[in-house]
Amino acid sequence: MQIAVVDLGVGNLRSVKQAVTTVADNADVILTSDASQIAQADKVVLPGQGAVGTWFNELKERGLEQAISTALDEKPMLGICVGMQALFDYCEEDGGQQGLSLFNGSVRHFEHFHADRSAEDERLKIPQMGWNSVFQLRDHPLWHGIDDESYFYFVHSYCANSAPDADLGMVYGGADYGHKFIAAVGRDNVFAVQFHPEKSHDNGLKLLKNFTDWNGKA
Amino acid sequence: MSLAKRIIPCLDVDNGRVVKGVNFVGIRDAGDPVEVAKGYNEQGADEITFLDITATSDDRDTILHVVEEVASQVFIPLTVGGGVRELADVRRLLNAGADKISVNSTAVFKPEFIQEASGHFGSQCIVVAIDAKQTHCVDRGDRADRWEIFTHGGRKQTGIDAVEWAKKMSDYGAGEILLTSMDGDGTKAGYDLSLTKAVSDAVSVPVIASGGVGDLTHLVDGVKLGGADAVLAASIFHFGEYTVQQAKEAMRDAGIHVRL
Numbered sequence: 001m002q003i004a005v006v007d008l009g010v011g012n013l014r015s016v017k018q019a020v021t022t023v024a025d026n027a028d029v030i031l032t033s034d035a036s037q038i039a040q041a042d043k044v045v046l047p048g049q050g051a052v053g054t055w056f057n058e059l060k061e062r063g064l065e066q067a068i069s070t071a072l073d074e075k076p077m078l079g080i081c082v083g084m085q086a087l088f089d090y091c092e093e094d095g096g097q098q099g100l101s102l103f104n105g106s107v108r109h110f111e112h113f114h115a116d117r118s119a120e121d122e123r124l125k126i127p128q129m130g131w132n133s134v135f136q137l138r139d140h141p142l143w144h145g146i147d148d149e150s151y152f153y154f155v156h157s158y159c160a161n162s163a164p165d166a167d168l169g170m171v172y173g174g175a176d177y178g179h180k181f182i183a184a185v186g187r188d189n190v191f192a193v194q195f196h197p198e199k200s201h202d203n204g205l206k207l208l209k210n211f212t213d214w215n216g217k218a
Numbered sequence: 219m220s221l222a223k224r225i226i227p228c229l230d231v232d233n234g235r236v237v238k239g240v241n242f243v244g245i246r247d248a249g250d251p252v253e254v255a256k257g258y259n260e261q262g263a264d265e266i267t268f269l270d271i272t273a274t275s276d277d278r279d280t281i282l283h284v285v286e287e288v289a290s291q292v293f294i295p296l297t298v299g300g301g302v303r304e305l306a307d308v309r310r311l312l313n314a315g316a317d318k319i320s321v322n323s324t325a326v327f328k329p330e331f332i333q334e335a336s337g338h339f340g341s342q343c344i345v346v347a348i349d350a351k352q353t354h355c356v357d358r359g360d361r362a363d364r365w366e367i368f369t370h371g372g373r374k375q376t377g378i379d380a381v382e383w384a385k386k387m388s389d390y391g392a393g394e395i396l397l398t399s400m401d402g403d404g405t406k407a408g409y410d411l412s413l414t415k416a417v418s419d420a421v422s423v424p425v426i427a428s429g430g431v432g433d434l435t436h437l438v439d440g441v442k443l444g445g446a447d448a449v450l451a452a453s454i455f456h457f458g459e460y461t462v463q464q465a466k467e468a469m470r471d472a473g474i475h476v477r478l
Contacts, residue, residue, distance in 0.1 A: 010340070014315045018290050050340025124221075125424040125447055127342055127393055131222045131264055131477040151222065151477045153295060155342040155393075176220050199295050199317060201259070 001026065003212065004041035006068070006083075007033040008048065008058035012198070016047045016080065019198035023209040035067035043211070044071045046192075048082025052107070052158070053094025055082045072102060072190055076216035078142075078208075079192030084185065085160060087192055093158050103185050103192075104166035107158045113179030124178045127157040134183045134195065135174045140218055142184075142191050142210045143172070150203045152183070152195035160185070160194065189216035222477040223441050224264035224448035225465050226297075226426060227455045229254060232271050234280035238456065255288045255296075258455070261462035263294065264477060267320070267396075267450060270300030282314045289315025299347055299396075308335050312343065320396055322347040323369045326376060329390060336391025341423075346392040350380035350413060351400040365399075365413050372400040381416050388421040395425045396450065402430025406453075409436060414444030426450050434460060434468035441474050 091107040159181035173184030197204035299320025354364035365380035399410035427446035
């Protein structure tokens with residue numbers, strides 16, 4: 001089995017590759033920005049860190065839009081952090097960015113949601129940086145063996161929220177940072193998380209292991 | 219539930235070896251950064267910070283090998299600082315497996331470096347480390363408390379106000395502030411809570427308190443009184459006085475939300 005970790009030249013790619021390699025029995029894990037390698041791979045991990053605008057520019061510059069779009073239709077795919085945010089309709093960062101619209105909703109800065117907190121509430125720093133517990137809202141093969149409300153490591157200033165008329169069946173996990181936001185979404189062969197499984201110790205490694213074992217059916 | 223407060227053990231690394239010694243149960247080679255990092259990981263550390271104190275630039279690459287080794291075996295966030303002068307240094311450390319890069323004196327000499335680095339790599343991976351000393355103190359008759367930034371291990375006074383500096387660095391794109399009290403460092407008398415509170419109140423990004431931890435109540439105070447989002451300590455963990463687990467239990471017992 002070959003697992004392609006998409007290399008857009010941003011973020012902690014080595015950590016993602018390393019973590020997947022550690023849990024994947026007999027899998028060949030490659031870091032690649034080559035469309036044909038992505039097309040050949042059995043599974044694809046779509047990581048991302050930093051600004052979403054940069055992420056989309058890199059995707060375009062490397063000529064990977066079609067390869068990713070095809071993979072999203074066909075293979076087991078795991079989006080991480082910005083690699084999850086990019087799958088929504090719209091990301092507010094970098095002056096606004098159209099997303100890939102696999103999921104109905106938008107990704108907006110935390111400050112919009114913290115505005116109505118009172119002076120007595122604990123002041124919440126942005127970015128949210130650290131370990132937060134994730135509510136598993138629906139069963140999914142990628143949650144197997146992971147307790148509900150387990151801790152995962154988050155680093156982000158923007159958070160995903162479903163559109164008012166969205167199918168909430170897509171939301172597999174939520175977390176609370178002064179406001180409940182989407183921590184995990186899924187549809188058919190795609191699962192995507194806001195947190196960093198590659199940095200979330202045993203729970204994260206378990207999720208990655210589940211992904212390497214997953215047949216792409218929810 | 220929401221975000222847990224973090225406990226971060228810090229290791230000084232010189233030419234690829236942990237210095238100031240580490241002495242806790244379960245470590246075969248106290249000088250091996252990989253062994254030590256694994257030990258802290260097993261104790262439940264939320265992150266690990268490495269400070270590279272290698273003196274000569276010829277030996278700088280050793281830290282890259284250390285980071286590669288640790289990152290291939292320890293799957294929690296790793297912050298690396300020390301000797302970061304150019305964007306290429308940041309890139310090399312990130313490529314080696316570091317998640318966050320801590321910048322100290324380079325930010326003082328060239329503040330726009332923080333704009334460039336956060337613009338390139340994202341704020342989430344740029345930490346600005348601030349070494350501050352108290353220069354004016356109400357209790358000593360001054361009109362207000364004031365702390366200044368020092369460089370060169372606390373030897374050079376810059377005249378820059380620590381609180382203003384933290385604000386500026388956060389505006390320039392720092393994703394986090396690692397705040398060390400030079401007065402507290404090594405004293406085991408606890409964090410400088412007034413400094414921590416002043417900085418934490420002034421910036422919108424997370425603040426890590428550092429310098430002076432002698433016992434577990436200091437960690438509790440750093441969060442409750444200092445308003446820190448994370449607490450960093452070195453010697454209390456290195457010498458096995460306390461485990462990270464014990465530190466977390468003490469914080470939990472004091473009503474602080476931690477990952478246990």
